[in-house]
Amino acid sequence: MQLEKLQSWKSMISLLRTLTIAFAVSSSAIASNSTINTVTAQSDGAGDVQAVKLKRKIAISRFTNETQSGNSFLVSESGNRIGKQAADILSARLTDTGYFLMFERIDTEKTSAEKLLAGLKSEGVAVDYLIVGSVSEFGRSTESDTGVFSRKKVQKAYAKVNVRLIEVSTGRIIHSEEGAGEAISEAKKTLGVGSSAGFDQSLTDKAMSAAISQLTSNLVENMTSKPWRSYLLSEDGGSYILAGGASQGLSEGLELKVFQLGKTIKNPQTGAMITLPGKEVAVISVMMTFGDDEFNEISYVSKVSGSIGSDLSKYYVVSD
Numbered sequence: 035m036q037l038e039k040l041q042s043w044k045s046m047i048s049l050l051r052t053l054t055i056a057f058a059v060s061s062s063a064i065a066s067n068s069t070i071n072t073v074t075a076q077s078d079g080a081g082d083v084q085a086v087k088l089k090r091k092i093a094i095s096r097f098t099n100e101t102q103s104g105n106s107f108l109v110s111e112s113g114n115r116i117g118k119q120a121a122d123i124l125s126a127r128l129t130d131t132g133y134f135l136m137f138e139r140i141d142t143e144k145t146s147a148e149k150l151l152a153g154l155k156s157e158g159v160a161v162d163y164l165i166v167g168s169v170s171e172f173g174r175s176t177e178s179d180t181g182v183f184s185r186k187k188v189q190k191a192y193a194k195v196n197v198r199l200i201e202v203s204t205g206r207i208i209h210s211e212e213g214a215g216e217a218i219s220e221a222k223k224t225l226g227v228g229s230s231a232g233f234d235q236s237l238t239d240k241a242m243s244a245a246i247s248q249l250t251s252n253l254v255e256n257m258t259s260k261p262w263r264s265y266l267l268s269e270d271g272g273s274y275i276l277a278g279g280a281s282q283g284l285s286e287g288l289e290l291k292v293f294q295l296g297k298t299i300k301n302p303q304t305g306a307m308i309t310l311p312g313k314e315v316a317v318i319s320v321m322m323t324f325g326d327d328e329f330n331e332i333s334y335v336s337k338v339s340g341s342i343g344s345d346l347s348k349y350y351v352v353s354d
Contacts, residue, residue, distance in 0.1 A: 089282065089328050090257055091161040092128060093137040097121035101172040116169050116242070120195055123243055124165070127250045133258055135329060137161055160202065163257055167197035171214075174237070189219045191237035195245045199256060204306065209256040215244025262353050266292070266346040267332065274342070276351060279323035279331025286323075290335070290351050292316040292342060312350065316340025 099117040129136050171194035179186040192214070199209040217240035262282070267275045278284055296310030318335040325331030342349060 089133060089135050090163060091137060092134045092163050092165065092257065093161045094121050094125055094165045094167070096166050097124070098168045099172075100168045100170055116172060116238075119239070120167065120169055120242055120246060123246045124167070124197070124250070127246060128254070131250075131254055133254060162202060164200040164202055165197055165253075166200060167195060169242075170194050170196050170212075172238075172241075184223060186220065186222045189234050189237055191217045191241040193238075193241040193245045195242070195249060197249060197253065199253065209253070211249040211252050211256075213245040213247070213249030215241045215246070215248060217241040217244065264290075264351045266342070266349055266351065268346070269344075270334070272336075273321065274318065274335050274337070274346075276318070276320075276333045276335045277331075279325045279328070279333050281328035281331060284320050284323055284333050286320055288320045288353075289338060290318050290320070290353055292318055292340065292349050292351055295348050295350065314340075315349070316342050318351070 097117045097120050099115070099120075101116070125136055128134050171192065173192050175190045175192075177188045177190070179188075193216075194212065194214045196212050197210065198207050199211075200206070201208050217237040219234045219237055264276055264278045264282075267277055269275075276284075276290075291314055293312035294315050296312045298307055298309045300306070301308050317338040317340055319338050321334045321336055323331060323333045
């Protein structure tokens with residue numbers, strides 16, 4: 035009887051081992067399939083074509099504080115602490131988008147002095163857009179609410195910022211934007227238990243940051259609304275050198291269209307010079323890109339079809 039029980043136990047143990055091994059193999063196969071699918075998805079994503087985009091050259095030329103609050107106690111040596119803070123926040127926001135090349139205009143005296151110390155010539159780069167702005171509203175308030183058993187203190191800071199976007203080539207104001215922001219701090223006590231708060235200076239910074247963040251998206255949309263355009267810089271051994279590289283989305287094998295500049299006429303109604311639409315004359319293909327960063331990148335391109343004259347200043351390049 036004991037022998038039969040022992041054999042039965044051995045059979046059960048053998049069956050359990052078989053099931054365990056089968057489950058482990060099945061789990062391993064599922065994990066392998068999941069890994070393969072994941073790698074395939076990553077490979078498919080890596081093959082996506084990056085959109086061609088042109089990084090615009092931007093400078094913030096002036097940001098003033100037009101409020102009375104800032105003139106009383108929130109000032110720096112130049113008397114414009116809030117305006118300088120707003121300019122710094124806006125510059126950081128625009129730089130973080132990755133769509134622009136930012137140039138210094140507010141602190142040019144400091145950068146020019148460093149160039150002199152380094153023995154460099156004081157040469158600048160013309161930008162596409164200038165941003166002029168001001169802090170038009172700023173204020174703080176403190177509200178207290180005292181009950182029988184509780185006391186509440188609320189501090190608020192409010193800021194409103196106005197900016198104008200100027201197209202340097204024409205001097206026109208092409209867009210204006212307004213942003214407002216508010217920051218609130220609250221402290222409450224009940225029966226003497228709770229938190230207490232003194233003057234919170236950080237609310238000023240938070241309100242200014244919120245106002246800048248509100249207008250940034252619309253500002254970016256207007257500055258990037260124009261289609262990508264580049265230019266042929268030189269001819270080199272049968273190929274051409276194109277302004278722009280990998281940071282603008284150019285990659286090997288990408289085909290671009292070459293247009294000849296249209297005729298320029300003057301509009302007597304507005305006094306503006308109007309360039310008529312160009313004519314497509316050739317198709318080029320990117321062979322390789324070269325450069326340290328987006329500021330000095332170039333691409334070598336070859337002509338696929340059409341004809342390009344010797345005067346390259348008469349042509350411009352666009353993407354499909």
